[in-house]
Amino acid sequence: xxxxxxxxxxxxxxxxxxxxxxxxxxxxxxxxxxxxxxxxxxxxxxxxxxxxxxxxxxxxxxxxxxxxxxxxxxxxxxxxxxxxxxxxxxxxxxxxxxxxxxxxxxxxxxxxxxxxxxxxxxxxxxxxxxxxxxxxxxxxxxxxxxxxxxxxxxxxxxxxxxxxxxxxxxxxxxxxxxxxxxxxxxxxxxxxxxxxxxxxxxxxxxxxxxxxxxxxxxxxxxxxxxxxxxxxxxxxxxxxxxxxxxxxxxxxxxxxxxxxxxxxxxxxxxxxxxxxxxxxxxxxxxxxxxx
Numbered sequence: 001x002x003x004x005x006x007x008x009x010x011x012x013x014x015x016x017x018x019x020x021x022x023x024x025x026x027x028x029x030x031x032x033x034x035x036x037x038x039x040x041x042x043x044x045x046x047x048x049x050x051x052x053x054x055x056x057x058x059x060x061x062x063x064x065x066x067x068x069x070x071x072x073x074x075x076x077x078x079x080x081x082x083x084x085x086x087x088x089x090x091x092x093x094x095x096x097x098x099x100x101x102x103x104x105x106x107x108x109x110x111x112x113x114x115x116x117x118x119x120x121x122x123x124x125x126x127x128x129x130x131x132x133x134x135x136x137x138x139x140x141x142x143x144x145x146x147x148x149x150x151x152x153x154x155x156x157x158x159x160x161x162x163x164x165x166x167x168x169x170x171x172x173x174x175x176x177x178x179x180x181x182x183x184x185x186x187x188x189x190x191x192x193x194x195x196x197x198x199x200x201x202x203x204x205x206x207x208x209x210x211x212x213x214x215x216x217x218x219x220x221x222x223x224x225x226x227x228x229x230x231x232x233x234x235x236x237x238x239x240x241x242x243x244x245x246x247x248x249x250x251x252x253x254x255x256x257x258x259x260x261x262x263x264x265x266x267x268x269x270x271x272x273x274x275x276x277x278x279x280x281x282x283x284x285x286x287x288x289x290x291x
Contacts, residue, residue: 019209026164026199030170056113059111063121065256066101066109066256067101067103068101068121070097070099071098077098080127087139087140087228087229088143091143091144091228092147093146096110096118096120096146100121100124100127101121101124102124103124103125103251104124104125105266106128106241106242107126107249107260108261109121112146112151114149115146115147118146122138125245125247130238134234135238136229136231136234137232137234137238140229141224141225141235141261143228144220144221144228148224151259153213154214157210161209164203164205164206165203167202168203172196211275214277215275215277222283222287236287242261242262243284248265252264260277
């Protein structure tokens with residue numbers, strides 16, 4: 001399990017490094033084409049503002065968009081609170097706020113910029129379909145997302161994707177106003193062609209890196225969650241139950257899809273390459289190998 005965790009951390013760092021190389025490369029090419037660093041400066045300023053908003057309000061946005069309501073510590077939700085509290089103590093982090101989504105599709109999510117400002121949400125369908133051991137596995141997975149600062153990592157990744165897309169969009173739009181005389185100087189046509197190819201392909205590469213980072217964080221949370229409960233089979237069985245239910249989450253949206261333990265668009269035809277979640281069969285196999 002420790003080997004799995006270390007491997008996913010290294011790969012995530014590598015993918016974020018590729019993001020930075022892509023942004024720097026775009027900025028350098030575009031500044032050479034236009035003989036001005038203004039494009040890069042504007043993109044960086046925009047990304048900083050976007051990052052600040054995402055950093056401080058990501059939990060509020062995710063909770064509101066999912067239709068989650070804070071669960072009272074009584075009645076049907078008392079057991080859920082106890083599980084969250086026990087696992088938070090085991091993980092050595094403050095107890096996150098607990099939310100419930102009234103939806104028959106079994107799923108769960110975690111959000112927040114750090115363990116002190118975190119929340120865990122589960123659907124009513126998840127509580128109805130899982131036994132206590134399986135529910136503990138799911139909560140431990142989400143608790144690991146909080147403890148590993150995965151939400152912060154994904155906020156950074158989303159901002160980087162936005163920066164790449166913004167740079168590419170500015171370049172493509174500004175091509176219409178480019179002077180023909182400048183493009184004919186000092187191999188300008190070749191540089192312009194390189195910039196055009198980068199502008200078209202970079203957002204695609206950025207999205208693929210984002211999906212790859214998301215998938216690595218899911219593997220990491222699976223391994224960390226199994227470490228918390230010392231019972232990988234519980235999470236494996238929970239994922240099997242979740243995968244057998246084909247009903248998509250009614251409040252699912254692409255902005256928050258990566259937060260959930262399983263792809264909320266269950267009925268959608270999404271290829272593995274463009275999915276924010278790794279194949280659930282592969283996750284189950286890895287967890288059973290840890291047992």
